[in-house]
Amino acid sequence: MSREHRNLLIAWMALLLLGGVEFAGSFVHFSADYRPLLLVPALVMVGLVGMAFMQVRTGPSLSRSFSVAALCWLTVLLGLGMMDPFTRAIYAITH
């Protein structure tokens, strides 16, 4: 087995492990406000797929720029989109 294949195998096992961690974590009871923390293993998995399978780090610099740009614009999209809801006071509806 080549070194590249061994690294891919390690990345695959790490991905399955992280998937298992978030699956198991979903059965632990904690506040609904903190449930989005279950996204953390998923974000690590995204990074791992990017590094191991898509070879972001060793790829052409232009493609690295586009991948970083995608993350920046996603942050802008989600940040601007949720700025109002996250900072607005929620009042109970009275009839």
Next chain:
Amino acid sequence: MSEEIAPHVHFQYAGVRHQADTAIAGMWLFLATEVLFFGGLILVWLFCRHWQQEAFDAGARETLISFGSINLALLVTSSFVYAAGLAWIRTNQVQWLVRCCWLTAGLGGTFLVLKVMEWSIDLSDHLFPAGPFKVPGPEAGGARLFWSFYFVATGLHAVHMAIGIGLVGWVALRARAGRFSAAWYTPVEVVGLYWSFVDIVWIVLYPLIYLIGRNP
């Protein structure tokens, strides 16, 4: 003129690697637009759950976590298999690339079959957001929003999967015909980027759909 440099290399490139890097950068630019496309869906999830958290989570509790989890394992494995095939073509082992492509397409096809089975169960459980709905009472509105998100997100992902399976099958056929070698395999790299991106989308959708709303 392109033949003077090397087969497959067009005149404006200095060599095979230069052309391949350009193709890869082009694919990344396309994937950046896809990130924003699916980013809109993530924004919808954030917005709807923020305003109607309990009802939205009540909808999420009706999802079939076993299907979602098996599909996560299938997709992660398929990305690994395709990347292994890509590593083999770099050492000119074309037959291994062909095998990996067919296995990848098979895993992707299994994903889609499971997805259709899951949709079928969801529909028979009255979880389609229009018409008679399973979740009753004051939580029905937010739960319907969740299931709208669910069908749009999984439907769009399934369309991307189907396109990806077609592309991987095309790579397998071209590889079997001897069109790729260690000297030139740019389409294999570009299709691999797309396939891994489809995998990434499911990695993000999985907790949003199946895990976060499921508070035991």
